[in-house]
Amino acid sequence: MNNMEEIISDIWKDVLKNDSIGLDDNFFDVGGTSMKAIEIIEKCKKSGIIIPIYKMFTCQTIREISAVAEFSENKYRDADLLMNVIGKINGFTPDENYIKILDEYEKKCRNISYRVSDEPKNILVTGATGYIACHIIEKILTESSSHIYAVVRGKDEKSAAERFWNLTDFYFPNSSYREIYADRISFLTGDLTKDYFGLPEKKYLELSEIIDSVLHTAANINHYGKWEEFEKLNINGTKRVIEFVKTGCEKVLNHVSTISTCHTYKRSENPIPFTEYDTLLDEDAENYYVRSKLISENLVVSEKGNFRFRIFRPSNIIQSYRYGKYPFGTTKENLHLVNTELSILNILEKDGIFPDLDKKLLDFSYVDETAEAIYRLMEIEEDDCFIYHVYNPNMMTISEYADFIGKNKIPLDKIRDVFIEKYDSISYDLKQLCTLSIAEGNVNQALIMSPENRRTVKLLGRLGFEWHKLESKNISDILNFR
Numbered sequence: 001m002n003n004m005e006e007i008i009s010d011i012w013k014d015v016l017k018n019d020s021i022g023l024d025d026n027f028f029d030v031g032g033t034s035m036k037a038i039e040i041i042e043k044c045k046k047s048g049i050i051i052p053i054y055k056m057f058t059c060q061t062i063r064e065i066s067a068v069a070e071f072s073e074n075k076y077r078d079a080d081l082l083m084n085v086i087g088k089i090n091g092f093t094p095d096e097n098y099i100k101i102l103d104e105y106e107k108k109c110r111n112i113s114y115r116v117s118d119e120p121k122n123i124l125v126t127g128a129t130g131y132i133a134c135h136i137i138e139k140i141l142t143e144s145s146s147h148i149y150a151v152v153r154g155k156d157e158k159s160a161a162e163r164f165w166n167l168t169d170f171y172f173p174n175s176s177y178r179e180i181y182a183d184r185i186s187f188l189t190g191d192l193t194k195d196y197f198g199l200p201e202k203k204y205l206e207l208s209e210i211i212d213s214v215l216h217t218a219a220n221i222n223h224y225g226k227w228e229e230f231e232k233l234n235i236n237g238t239k240r241v242i243e244f245v246k247t248g249c250e251k252v253l254n255h256v257s258t259i260s261t262c263h264t265y266k267r268s269e270n271p272i273p274f275t276e277y278d279t280l281l282d283e284d285a286e287n288y289y290v291r292s293k294l295i296s297e298n299l300v301v302s303e304k305g306n307f308r309f310r311i312f313r314p315s316n317i318i319q320s321y322r323y324g325k326y327p328f329g330t331t332k333e334n335l336h337l338v339n340t341e342l343s344i345l346n347i348l349e350k351d352g353i354f355p356d357l358d359k360k361l362l363d364f365s366y367v368d369e370t371a372e373a374i375y376r377l378m379e380i381e382e383d384d385c386f387i388y389h390v391y392n393p394n395m396m397t398i399s400e401y402a403d404f405i406g407k408n409k410i411p412l413d414k415i416r417d418v419f420i421e422k423y424d425s426i427s428y429d430l431k432q433l434c435t436l437s438i439a440e441g442n443v444n445q446a447l448i449m450s451p452e453n454r455r456t457v458k459l460l461g462r463l464g465f466e467w468h469k470l471e472s473k474n475i476s477d478i479l480n481f482r
Contacts, residue, residue, distance in 0.1 A: 127218030135371030208248025315391035389453035
């Protein structure tokens with residue numbers, strides 16, 4: 001064990017309260033979490049060792065992380081990293097190629113032709129107790145006559161049903177949905193990581209002959225973790241869903257992906273508009289979550305011509321517009337796991353370090369509106385497009401948000417001085433900001449350029465749907481929660 005490995009090993013053991021950690025033990029297998037990673041990085045920095053935050057989630061053993069760590073005396077490295085990010089955001093200027101691509105995109109958006117699909121009789125929903133899935137199911141129940149087959153993890157169908165209805169009671173207060181719609185949902189205790197979804201083969205085949213639409217929302221949405229965990233559900237689970245779609249009667253697949261698939265090596269090196277026409281078959285990403293969602297999306301795209309499908313790329317999903325409800329179980333302590341954008345705003349507000357940035361970076365896509373948008377898009381068919389960017393176009397700058405909640409803004413030429421002045425009290429928060437904003441590594445496309453969704457917004461307008469702007473009521477929901 002060399003000197004670097006010895007220092008890092010002692011810090012791991014101290015933070016994780018485990019004296020038996022070996023050089024090749026996986027960080028997440030011995031109790032590691034994203035917050036523990038930040039704590040380890042802070043302690044390493046005090047020992048003069050610098051570890052890029054994103055490397056803690058790709059180099060997951062002491063031996064691997066020691067190979068990419070380096071000794072440094074730059075105490076203010078995190079402040080400098082964030083200044084680099086702010087500089088990229090503030091200084092981005094589109095080049096000729098960027099403008100050309102955007103012009104071509106706008107021309108394509110002028111003429112949108114679609115037709116309304118027949119209402120599906122039976123819809124299979126994966127990940128049915130997930131935040132977005134519950135809200136899409138609510139739209140299906142209240143606005144159609146379709147029957148839902150909900151795949152839910154649980155020991156039996158009764159407990160799975162109780163789990164789902166408890167969530168609807170929480171998300172939709174006083175709705176009485178369990179009494180009204182109990183006969184419209186059949187619960188299946190299944191597992192997408194297993195063959196036949198963990199169902200008896202006979203039941204699986206019976207379903208394949210009656211299901212005419214599949215809503216695939218099940219996913220591991222943690223932004224950091226072991227690759228095997230992302231692969232098991234996000235990739236192999238999608239493979240099993242595709243296999244089911246191709247079995248039995250004709251079906252349409254509605255695949256919920258993420259706008260984060262734009263965070264690729266290629267796009268960070270050469271920023272270009274990310275539109276609904278863009279597939280990413282030849283691209284890769286460093287972040288395991290992004291990579292797994294990218295691969296799963298490409299698995300669907302590669303089936304073009306074999307069956308009909310739609311891909312939805314939602315973005316920053318926040319609380320419901322109607323009720324202000326966050327995902328069940330969300331607390332102030334685990335907000336960073338639920339919503340990156342709100343976590344960043346929380347840190348900026350707590351430390352009083354709102355940079356006076358005028359680029360529209362903040363989108364507030366309410367979960368119930370996101371669900372309604374997806375539901376409406378599930379009702380149509382198009383020949384020239386099958387991907388939709390489902391997020392609120394009424395974006396806000398950090399400066400506007402600060403004004404909205406009555407907080408002071410710091411001029412950009414003064415922000416580093418403030419970072420340094422407050423460094424001892426906010427160093428941990430600066431490290432969190434580096435983590436949440438993916439400030440290190442190659443996947444910073446989102447810091448430079450927001451994706452485009454004008455086509456999806458225009459289409460939704462024709463379908464009678466419009467996004468709400470951020471209002472005082474919703475700001476109050478955010479601030480009261482925190």
